[in-house]
């Protein structure tokens with residue numbers, strides 16, 4: 001075999017380069033864009049095709065170096081052949097590229113309102129507020145002890161907020177400095193004890209109930225005070241109820257909340273609506289009494305107030321204190337929440353910062 005048979009002439013090499021291009025380009029010429037993603041992929045493939053067939057290392061570019069092998073009289077014609085072939089390839093590529101670009105542009109404009117190529121947005125699941133979680137835990141404990149859950153209005157008359165609770169006319173709690181009043185003289189309840197009165201009037205005695213709810217006091221917000229907070233009130237009235245029942249109930253409640261080793265202690269105190277009255281503390285759940293930051297190194301955590309229902313309160317709702325007696329207790333849910341989660345600032349509970357609230361999921 002001679003060289004001439006084995007090797008294509010320069011003109012044939014140009015022809016071969018054109019055919020190789022057309023073979024590959026065929027599918028682009030036939031391509032009808034059906035969706036945006038396919039069109040974008042095709043656009044990239046087309047750019048790749050252009051590099052391979054028109055780039056510096058392409059077969060067509062190589063033919064430009066063959067000019068020396070063409071007979072002098074045919075060189076001009078060969079030069080034109082290379083140029084026209086190159087121009088034809090460029091035109092085919094430009095047309096295909098333009099139609100793809102137009103299609104992509106139109107599709108993107110049409111999708112601007114709803115871009116279905118974006119990943120979906122995962123719905124955010126909410127969860128209960130830490131105060132709600134704690135309130136439900138308290139409710140579970142008392143429901144298990146046979147208590148009903150009561151709630152009532154947050155705006156009260158003077159009678160329910162003070163008089164019925166044996167709070168005398170001149171008591172400082174009645175003052176404008178301590179209680180929020182509406183312009184027509186109603187009070188925003190300053191304790192959940194109001195629910196005791198409503199419940200005894202409605203249900204009569206004997207009664208066993210707790211009343212978790214929102215209360216209001218004119219406090220300037222600081223790390224341990226808020227003008228609105230949550231309390232839970234407990235009331236048990238029946239024949240023969242004594243201070244022993246109060247102590248046993250509070251102790252059992254705290255054991256169920258903080259563990260079976262929890263120790264409770266009572267300290268004499270004064271409240272207008274109970275007689276005798278006592279504040280109650282429990283052994284620190286964190287250090288078990290040895291002293292830590294939470295209990296301020298005392299080993300005890302002060303939690304709430306309690307006492308035997310004052311005979312005047314029972315009389316107000318038509319219950320004979322000679323026949324019935326009862327106990328009541330109350331504590332702050334927010335404060336308990338702050339203790340349990342070691343919050344330095346109780347205001348965090350109401351600032352609705354999801355970075356904070358998200359930690360309680």
Ligand SMILES: [Zn+2]
Nearest residue numbers: 284287292295
């Ligand atoms: Zn402690």
